[in-house]
Amino acid sequence: MTVESDLTIAGDILAVQHLLQPAREHPATVAEFAGLARAIAADRAQWAPLIRYDAxxxxxxxxxxxxxxxxxxxxxxxxxxxxxxxxxxxxxxxTVLEGELTERSRATSRSLTAGSQRVFAPGYAHEVVNDSLDGAVSLHIYFPGLTEMPMHDADGDSAHDTHGTRRAQCAPAPAPGGDVVRA
Incomplete structure (x- = not known):
């Protein structure tokens, strides 16, 4: 079925300033964050020299x-x-940059190869594992910035020790391997 539209643009659309949105300096939507990840992935010279493997x-x-x-x-x-x-x-x-990773959740298990992207919401519990025989590299964008990483038991429930919920705290200080690069 073909749907025709009677919408036409008369005149110079660029003259209608209130219809134009200024270019964003930083991402604000899921699509823009996924696009940022793809742009970084494409700029291999930016990230490849930084990679270290630690057994x-x-x-x-x-x-x-x-x-x-x-x-x-x-x-x-x-x-x-x-x-x-x-x-x-x-x-x-x-975003998987090199190699292959496996993502497991309670409901699914999927193989993620170079170029694969997964977008996840707050509270989504998963495990990422390198099940292959080769090294892998991945890029992760978090919004807001990562402040905690609650660990879960095999049933998907938050894992508890004698002091309450076990959480891997994510410090705002630079990570091992280098300085923070501000965008």
Whole structure:
């Protein structure tokens, strides 16, 4: 079925200033954050020299900050994983830059290859693991910036110790591997 529109533009649309939105200095929508992740992924010269692989612990580097958001670069050796966690009040965009990662939640398990993106809402619990035989690199954007990472047990419930909910605190200081680069 073809739908025709009787909408036409008469005159110079650029002269209608109230219809034009100024270009945003920083992302504000899910699509803009996903676009920022794709733009960073495409600029390999910006992030590739920073990558380090650490067999003892997951390596991470805060690549950039902006008004209310953070961009993190992570590397994963074979077998490394995040554990089942959520991101507290933060939303996020996960983009695989190199290699392959597996994302598991209570409901699904999916393979994420280079170029794959996952957008998640606050409170979404998942685990990211490098199940492959090669290293992997991922980019993570959090809005607002990551302040906590509550860990969950295998049932997806917040894991508790004798002192209450166990949370991995995310300090605002620079991450191991380098200085904070402000956007």
């Amino acid at each position: 003892a612990t997951r390596w991470y580097h805060r690549l950039r900050t902006g008004p209310g958001y953070e961009v993190w670069l992570l590397s994963w050796v074979p077998g490394q994983g995040s554990g089942l966690h959520d991101h507290g009040p933060s939303s996020g965009v996960l």
